[in-house]
Amino acid sequence: xxxxxxxxxxxxxxxxxxxxxxxxxxxxxxxxxxxxxxxxxxxxxxxxxxxxxxxxxxxxxxxxxxxxxxxxxxxxxxxxxxxxxxxxxxxxxxxxxxxxxxxxxxxxxxxxxxxxxxxxxxxxxxxxxxxxxxxxxxxxxxxxxxxxxxxxxxxxxxxxxxxxxxxxxxxxxxxxxxxxxxxxxxxxxxxxxxxxxxxxxxxxxxxxxxxxxxxxxxxxxxxxxxxxxxxxxxxxxxxxxxxxxxxxxxxxxxxxxxxxxxxxxxxxxxxxxxxxxxxxxxxxxxxxxxxxxxxxxxxxxxxxxx
Amino acid sequence: xxxxxxxxxxxxxxxxxxxxxxxxxxxxxxxxxxxxxxxxxxxxxxxxxxxxxxxxxxxxxxxxxxxxxxxxxxxxxxxxxxxxxxxxxxxxxxxxxxxxxxxxxxxxxxxxxxxxxxxxxxxxxxxxxxxxxxxxxxxxxxxxxxxxxxxxxxxxxxxxxxxxxxxxxxxxxxxxxxxxxxxxxxxxxxxxxxxxxxxxxxxxxxxxxxxxxxxxxxxxxxxxxxxxxxxxxxxxxxxxxxxxxxxxxxxxxxxxxxxxxxxxxxxxxxxxxxxxxxxxxxxxxxxxxxxxxxxxxxxxxxxxxxxxxxxxxxxxxxxxxxxxxxxxxxxx
Numbered sequence: 001x002x003x004x005x006x007x008x009x010x011x012x013x014x015x016x017x018x019x020x021x022x023x024x025x026x027x028x029x030x031x032x033x034x035x036x037x038x039x040x041x042x043x044x045x046x047x048x049x050x051x052x053x054x055x056x057x058x059x060x061x062x063x064x065x066x067x068x069x070x071x072x073x074x075x076x077x078x079x080x081x082x083x084x085x086x087x088x089x090x091x092x093x094x095x096x097x098x099x100x101x102x103x104x105x106x107x108x109x110x111x112x113x114x115x116x117x118x119x120x121x122x123x124x125x126x127x128x129x130x131x132x133x134x135x136x137x138x139x140x141x142x143x144x145x146x147x148x149x150x151x152x153x154x155x156x157x158x159x160x161x162x163x164x165x166x167x168x169x170x171x172x173x174x175x176x177x178x179x180x181x182x183x184x185x186x187x188x189x190x191x192x193x194x195x196x197x198x199x200x201x202x203x204x205x206x207x208x209x210x211x212x213x214x215x216x217x218x219x220x221x222x223x224x225x226x227x228x229x230x231x232x233x234x235x236x237x238x239x240x241x242x243x244x245x246x247x248x249x250x251x252x253x254x255x256x257x258x259x260x261x262x263x264x265x266x267x268x269x270x271x272x273x274x275x276x277x278x279x280x281x282x283x284x285x286x287x288x289x290x291x292x293x294x295x296x297x298x299x300x301x302x303x304x305x306x
Numbered sequence: 307x308x309x310x311x312x313x314x315x316x317x318x319x320x321x322x323x324x325x326x327x328x329x330x331x332x333x334x335x336x337x338x339x340x341x342x343x344x345x346x347x348x349x350x351x352x353x354x355x356x357x358x359x360x361x362x363x364x365x366x367x368x369x370x371x372x373x374x375x376x377x378x379x380x381x382x383x384x385x386x387x388x389x390x391x392x393x394x395x396x397x398x399x400x401x402x403x404x405x406x407x408x409x410x411x412x413x414x415x416x417x418x419x420x421x422x423x424x425x426x427x428x429x430x431x432x433x434x435x436x437x438x439x440x441x442x443x444x445x446x447x448x449x450x451x452x453x454x455x456x457x458x459x460x461x462x463x464x465x466x467x468x469x470x471x472x473x474x475x476x477x478x479x480x481x482x483x484x485x486x487x488x489x490x491x492x493x494x495x496x497x498x499x500x501x502x503x504x505x506x507x508x509x510x511x512x513x514x515x516x517x518x519x520x521x522x523x524x525x526x527x528x529x530x531x532x533x534x535x536x537x538x539x540x541x542x543x544x545x546x547x548x549x550x551x552x553x554x555x556x557x558x559x560x561x562x563x564x565x566x567x568x569x570x571x572x573x574x575x576x577x578x579x580x581x582x583x584x585x586x587x588x589x590x591x592x593x594x595x596x597x598x599x600x601x602x603x604x605x606x607x608x609x610x611x612x613x614x615x616x617x618x619x620x621x622x623x624x625x626x627x628x629x630x631x632x633x634x635x636x637x638x
Contacts, residue, residue: 037423087606093423094369095605098562101555102601109594225434225551228427236424278442286435290416293428297419 004137009258015143017250018150022205023227024242025157026198032237033174034191036085037093039100041202042220043107048073048203049215050111053120062125069207070200077199081192104221111217119216146208153201154243161239170194174237229289235299244301249285256284316616320570323577324480331472343468344540349580350475351536356560356572357482358529363558364567365495366522367502371426371554372433376406376527378549379436380534385544386446388456395458395465402531410527414520433554440546451545454538465539475536479573482529487569498522559601565613574612
C-alpha cells in the first residue's frame with residue numbers, strides 16, 4: 001500500500017463527496033424546510049447531465065454546457081414545483097413518495113425515448129484534460145476542478161444562508177413557515193425559489209459527473225439513494241451537516257472499496273477475503289448510516305432549531 | 307367494524323375476484339393457454355407482498371420504502387439452499403421466515419428510532435444495502451441472479467409445478483386476507499391502528515406504540531418473504547433485481563391504488579397495477595412514460611384507491627335508494 005495510492009484514493013473520495021454535496025445541499029433544504037420527500041432530485045441530476053452532453057456536443061464549449069445543464073434543471077425544477085410539488089406540501093409523505101416516484105419513472109422513460117438506452121459519453125474539456133503534478137504525484141486536473149467547484153458552492157451556500165436577508169428568511173421559514181408568512185413574506189415564492197436552486201445544483205452535479213461517469217437513463221437513482229444516506233447522516237435540513245456527511249460518505253465509500261478487501265486479506269484467508277471484501281465494501285456506507293442512527297437518530301450535525 | 311356486508315360493492319367485488327382467481331388455472335387449462343396461469347400467479351404473489359406491506363403501511367402507518375428487500379430475501383431463501391442441493395420446501399420456508407423475520411427485526415428496531423421522512427429513507431437505504439450485497443456475491447451469480455436448480459418440495463407437492471404453485475399462492479393470499487380482516491377487529495390490530503393515528507395516546511393508555519409497530523413490521527417482512535419464496539419458484543430464478551428500489555415503489559403504488567389500510571385493497575391494487583402494466587406493454591414499449599404520470603395523478607387526486615371509489619359508489623346507490631321513495635312520497 002503506497003502513499004501515492006492512498007493520496008489518489010483520498011482525492012477520489014473527496015471528489016465523490018463533493019459531488020454528493022451538490023445533490024445533498026438542495027435536497028436537504030427541500031426536506032428540512034418544506035418537509036417534502038423529493039425522489040425526483042436524481043432525475044434533475046440526470047436531465048442536467050443530458051443537457052450538458054447535448055450542449056457540449058453542439059457548441060464545443062464546456063462552460064456553455066454547464067450553463068445549459070443548470071438552466072435546464074432550474075426550469076424543469078420550477079415547472080415541477082408550480083405544477084405538482086406545491087400542491088403536495090400539505091399532504092403527508094406518502095403522497096410525496098408516490099408523486100415523485102411516478103416522475104422518476106416518467107423522466108427515465110422520456111430520456112430513453114429521446115436518446116435511446118445507450119449511454120452517452122462526454123469528453124473531458126481540453127483545458128482540463130491534463131494532470132496536475134504535486135511532487136512526483138499526478139492527478140487528473142478535471143477531478144481537481146470538480147473538487148474546487150464543489151467547495152465553491154459550499155462556501156457560497158454558507159454565505160447565502162448565514163449572511164443574506166434571503167438566507168435569514170430561509171432559516172426562519174425552516175423553523176416556522178406560518179409565522180414567516182404572517183409577517184408578510186411570500187413563503188410560496190421562497191419555497192419555489194429554494195426548490196429551483198436545489199434543482200440547479202443537481203443539474204450542475206449532473207453536468208460535472210458527465211465526463212467521469214456515463215450519461216444514461218436511470219443514472220440518477222443510485223446517486224440519489226447515496227444522497228439520502230448523506231442527508232440522514234448529516235441531519236435533515238442542515239446544509240453544513242450535508243457537507244460534512246457528504247465528505248465522510250464519499251471517503252468511506254471510496255476508501256472502503258479499495259482498502260477493505262486488502263485489509264481483510266491480512267486477517268482472513270484469501271478465499272474468504274475475496275468473497276467478503278467487495279460485499280462488505282458495497283455495504284459500508286449503509287452500515288455507517290445504521291451506526292449513526294443507532295447512536296444519534298437526529299444525525300451527526302443536526303440543524304439548530306429554536 | 308361491522309360484520310361482512312355482501313351488498314357493499316367494496317366487499318362483494320373482491321370476493322367475486324377471489325372466486326374468479328380460483329377458476330383461472332382451470333379456464334387457462336381448458337383454453338390451452340398456460341401463460342394465463344403464470345400471469346395470474348404473479349398477480350397473486352404480488353398481492354401477497356402488497357398485503358404484507360399494507361400491514362405496515364396501511365394499518366401501522368409505517369411508510370416502508372424497502373419491502374422489496376424481503377421479497378428478494380425470500381427468493382434467495384429458495385435459490386441458495388437449492389444451489390447447495392437442498393430442495394426441501396420446509397427448509398426453504400424456515401430459512402425464509404427466519405432471515406426475513408430477523409432482518410425485519412433489526413431494520414425495524416433501527417428505523418423506528420426515527421419517523422416520518424427519515425423512516426422512508428432508512429428503509430430504502432437498507433433495501434439498497436441488501437441489493438448491493440447480493441450483487442457483490444459473485445459466487446452466487448451476482449448481478450445476473452441465480453437459477454433455482456431445485457424448486458421447493460413439500461412432501462409430495464412440488465412448487466415447481468404451475469398448478470401447485472398457483473394453489474399455494476391462492477391459499478396464502480386467502481389466508482393472509484382473512485387474517486387482515488380479523489386483525490382490524492382484534493386488539494393488536496386496533497392498538498396498531500391507534501398508534502398510527504396517535505402514538506402518544508396509545509402510550510398514555512399503557513401500550514407501547516413502538517413495540518406494536520415493530521411487531522407489525524416483522525410480521526409484514528416475514529409474509530413478504532413468503533411472497534418472495536413463491537416468486538422464486540414461479541420464475542425458477544432469484545435475482546437481485548427483485549430487490550431493486552423500484553419494486554418497493556411499485557408495491558407502495560399497488561397498496562395505495564387498491565386502497566390503503568383496507569382488507570381487499572392490496573389484491574385489487576395488484577390486479578389493477580399488473581393488469582394495466584400488461585395492457586400498456588402491449589401498446590408501447592415505453593409504457594412507463596404513460597404509467598408514471600398516472601401515478602403522479604393518483605397522488606394529486608388523493609388516495610382512497612379503488613376500494614374508496616367502490617365504497618362511494620355503494621354509498622351513492624344507498625342514498626338514491628333512500629331518497630327516491632321519500633321524493634315520490636313527497637310528490638304524491
